[in-house]
Each structure stands twice: as C-alpha cells, then as structure tokens.
Amino acid sequence: MTEYSNGEKFRAEMVDAARKFFSSPRIKNTPFEEKKRYLLGRGITEEEISEAMKIGSCGNEESDSQMVNDNFVMDDIPFNESLASNNRLMQFVNISILLGGLSYMGYHFLRSYLIPTFFKIRDATEDHSDRIQQLQTKVISCLNFLHVFNFYLIRFLIR
Structure with missing residues (x-):
C-alpha cells in the first residue's frame, strides 16, 4: 500500500483497475469527466484516480497525446457508436431472416414429405x-x- 500526501493509504488493486480502465480501448473516446464519475461511483477515490492517471501516463507519451486528442475529437464518437449499433441491428436482422427461412423450410418439409410418408396422412x-x-x-x-x-x-x- 502506498500513502497519499495527507497520510491516507490507497489500495494498489484499485489503482491498477483504474489504470486498466483508462487504457481500455472501448472507453478511450469517452470524456475524462465521464470516466472519473464512473470510477467514483464504483468506490475509487479521487486520489486513486489521479495516481492511476500518473502511472498510466508515466512512460507512455503516446497515451497522453491521445487523451488530449480524445478530448478534442468528439464528433467521431456518435458516428462510431451509430455504426456499431447499426452493425448489431443488421446482424440481428440477418439472423432473424435466416432462422425464419430455415424454420419455414423445416415446416414445409415436415408437412409435405415426412408426415405423408410415415403416417399416411x-x-x-x-x-x-x-x-x-x-x-x-x-x-x-x-x-x-x-x-x-x-x-x-x-x-x-x-x-
């Protein structure tokens, strides 16, 4: 455990979890304040969040510049999210059509060939x-x- 400047101890696993959260590709385009609110809601203190930011950005200058760019390039976020949701919708529609066609084919085969052949109906x-x-x-x-x-x-x- 490491101590804060005021003498409180913080949990290393929480700092590591926050660091991993910040470096996750799924939330890279999310504004910092929203990330911070989420982590605070999960029980991580502000000192642990700032320590995770120091550790995460220490020795990784590329992530610093990317964080700055992420805060300024906000018009890409809705477009990417809409593509992802559109892709999920298209997958659902395609699977539904495929399952519907296969179900109808099975019903037609059962009704036209199997039942008359085996049960003489x-x-x-x-x-x-x-x-x-x-x-x-x-x-x-x-x-x-x-x-x-x-x-x-x-x-x-x-x-």
Whole structure:
C-alpha cells in the first residue's frame, strides 16, 4: 500500500483497475469527466484516480497525446457508436431472416414429405383436389344426361 500526501493509504488493486480502465480501448473516446464519475461511483477515490492517471501516463507519451486528442475529437464518437449499433441491428436482422427461412423450410418439409410418408396422412390440399374432381365428374354426367334428354325431347316434339 502506498500513502497519499495527507497520510491516507490507497489500495494498489484499485489503482491498477483504474489504470486498466483508462487504457481500455472501448472507453478511450469517452470524456475524462465521464470516466472519473464512473470510477467514483464504483468506490475509487479521487486520489486513486489521479495516481492511476500518473502511472498510466508515466512512460507512455503516446497515451497522453491521445487523451488530449480524445478530448478534442468528439464528433467521431456518435458516428462510431451509430455504426456499431447499426452493425448489431443488421446482424440481428440477418439472423432473424435466416432462422425464419430455415424454420419455414423445416415446416414445409415436415408437412409435405415426412408426415405423408410415415403416417399416411394426406395433405388437406389433396383432399380438396379429390373433392373437386368428384364434383367435376358429377357435373359432366349431369350435363350428358341433360344433353341426351334434350335430344330425345326435341326428337319427340318434331314427330
């Protein structure tokens, strides 16, 4: 444990966690005040945060310049976040379409091939087509009867 200037001790693991948090690529573009508020909400003191900043920036000049640049280049953040959310949305839509298509294909295969083959259950459309064919033959036979009846009726009337 290291001591602050006023004699308080701070936790090395909390300083290390804060340092890792600051160097995380996911939050590099986040403003410093927002990062600080988050860490304070997690129970890390301001002294530990400042110590983590010293340790994190010590010997790493590139991260210092990047922190300055991150504070000034704020217009990239919403664009990157919108791309990430748009990418997630497109992945969800693609997976949904794929699962829907596969589900329908499975349903159609089950309904059209497996059930009729193994359980000898006819499809409803086959029953309808059989019924239509029966009605069609009845209509044709009735028309033939009327045709023959009219023929004999006309012949009878002509005589």
